[in-house]
Amino acid sequence: IIRIDYIIACGTGSDGRETDKIYMLEANTTPGMTATSFIPQQVKAAGMEMKDVLTEIIENQFE
Known part of the structure; x- marks a missing residue:
């Protein structure tokens, strides 16, 4: 059992295209x-x- 915390950042890249990036904040192997x-x-x-x-x-x- 593992818990992973993350955020999804939505926005526009420098080229004007929309981008979604996932940033992992923490992996907890013993929640x-x-x-x-x-x-x-x-x-x-x-x-x-x-x-x-x-x-x-x-x-x-x-x-």
Whole structure:
């Protein structure tokens, strides 16, 4: 599980063409894992259990 924060900057380049650039701000390889943290809330909203998600991640590494 990883969380990546980014911004998308929209504007006009020096040549007059519209450009969209993505700037990565942070890669967090261990996001919060408490019951009120973002990842566990997403898992719960999807109708899943954290233990099942983590078990699947671990088992997939052995395949």
